[in-house]
Amino acid sequence: MSQTLRKISEDIHRNPELAFREYKAANWLASFLEGEGFKVQRSAAGMETAFIAEYVSAEGGPTVAILAEYDALPGVGHACGHNIIGTSAAGAGAALKRALSGTRLPGRVLVLGTPAEEGGGGKVLMVKAGVFKDVDAALMVHPTSGLSRIGGRSLATHSFQFDYYGKPAHAAGSPTEGINALDAVNIFFHAVACLRQHVPEDVRMHGMITMGGDAVNIIPEHTQVRYLARSYSLKTLASVVERVKQCAKAGALATGCRLEIQEREGYLARIPNLAISEAFIANLRALGEEVLPGVVDGKGSTDFGDVSREVPACNAYIRIAPEGVAGHSREFCEAAGSAEGAAALYLSAKSMAFTAIDLLTAPELLARAKEEFLKGRDS
Numbered sequence: 001m002s003q004t005l006r007k008i009s010e011d012i013h014r015n016p017e018l019a020f021r022e023y024k025a026a027n028w029l030a031s032f033l034e035g036e037g038f039k040v041q042r043s044a045a046g047m048e049t050a051f052i053a054e055y056v057s058a059e060g061g062p063t064v065a066i067l068a069e070y071d072a073l074p075g076v077g078h079a080c081g082h083n084i085i086g087t088s089a090a091g092a093g094a095a096l097k098r099a100l101s102g103t104r105l106p107g108r109v110l111v112l113g114t115p116a117e118e119g120g121g122g123k124v125l126m127v128k129a130g131v132f133k134d135v136d137a138a139l140m141v142h143p144t145s146g147l148s149r150i151g152g153r154s155l156a157t158h159s160f161q162f163d164y165y166g167k168p169a170h171a172a173g174s175p176t177e178g179i180n181a182l183d184a185v186n187i188f189f190h191a192v193a194c195l196r197q198h199v200p201e202d203v204r205m206h207g208m209i210t211m212g213g214d215a216v217n218i219i220p221e222h223t224q225v226r227y228l229a230r231s232y233s234l235k236t237l238a239s240v241v242e243r244v245k246q247c248a249k250a251g252a253l254a255t256g257c258r259l260e261i262q263e264r265e266g267y268l269a270r271i272p273n274l275a276i277s278e279a280f281i282a283n284l285r286a287l288g289e290e291v292l293p294g295v296v297d298g299k300g301s302t303d304f305g306d307v308s309r310e311v312p313a314c315n316a317y318i319r320i321a322p323e324g325v326a327g328h329s330r331e332f333c334e335a336a337g338s339a340e341g342a343a344a345l346y347l348s349a350k351s352m353a354f355t356a357i358d359l360l361t362a363p364e365l366l367a368r369a370k371e372e373f374l375k376g377r378d379s
């Protein structure tokens with residue numbers, strides 16, 4: 001099986017597909033799981049490239065979901081290493097089925113193919129479609145640089161599009177007749193720069209100008225900004241969202257522009273589950289991997305955050321590159337297709353399978369995970 005998995009991982013790596021268009025990757029993984037005896041539902045939850053693969057050893061046991069991602073990034077391909085996430089999830093599922101077959105141990109294993117992590121949020125749509133309704137625990141890995149670790153909190157996101165509408169006029173000949181929509185953007189950016197001192201340290205506010213004007217000799221009539229705000233806390237984020245909108249309105253007020261705001265909730269902040277994390281760390285160490293203790297907060301955002309608010313969930317980060325190699329870089333892409341990447345794929349599959357076995361065989365572990373989950377859900 002290991003050679004097949006490595007080949008699928010390398011094929012996905014060589015054929016990077018963007019969000020919601022991961023046709024080859026989803027098909028290779030779904031076909032592999034069908035070949036291993038899973039019942040596979042393709043085009044799940046209304047997405048062509050999502051799938052739900054199911055194996056039931058015997059009725060009446062808990063359900064463990066193992067999550068696969070396989071989308072790539074524009075320009076830099078598999079620079080987030082999702083080829084390893086997808087293939088290790090399929091590998092863990094197959095290993096679990098082989099281990100459970102022939103035992104009387106009741107349990108249900110789901111391998112969920114979740115598209116579009118880098119934009120679009122397949123897991124958010126799967127949560128909304130009720131895919132996690134009967135799931136007792138969810139596991140996923142992500143490749144990383146530096147030491148392997150278990151992910152703690154991730155940042156919740158909220159996205160905006162601000163459109164300013166002014167009035168065009170000759171920039172040199174009759175500027176007094178114009179209303180400058182780029183000035184409005186400048187004031188907005190400056191207001192947010194002032195706001196940075198007064199928000200908690202975990203808050204991130206960043207954006208770009210997607211329309212800045214049409215010609216240098218015309219007072220810009222229409223400008224557009226795309227913006228993101230993030231925080232570990234949904235409560236903090238809600239207040240930051242309001243303050244960012246106030247900053248945007250300041251630009252409109254000062255210049256006399258009309259402002260249109262479109263906004264969208266992004267990914268929720270991930271809630272780590274210490275009970276499952278401890279079991280995962282013990283399994284990684286038993287497999288010979290050096291792992292940081294406890295859980296380590298990340299400065300990114302993931303749609304696994306939404307999953308962690310539905311069911312007890314654990315997101316491990318497995319080393320494929322030395323400290324300092326940035327995610328979303330060409331170097332990270334190379335590591336995701338390297339021998340280290342393949343080693344991380346095997347380690348990820350084994351450690352997820354071991355942790356799933358723990359969850360299926362130790363009711364007290366699952367009970368602790370659930371109790372912790374219910375306490376932490378509202379943060």
Ligand SMILES: [Zn+2]
Nearest residue numbers: 080118327328
């Ligand atoms: Zn990424």
Ligand SMILES: [Zn+2]
Nearest residue numbers: 080082117142
């Ligand atoms: Zn990623």
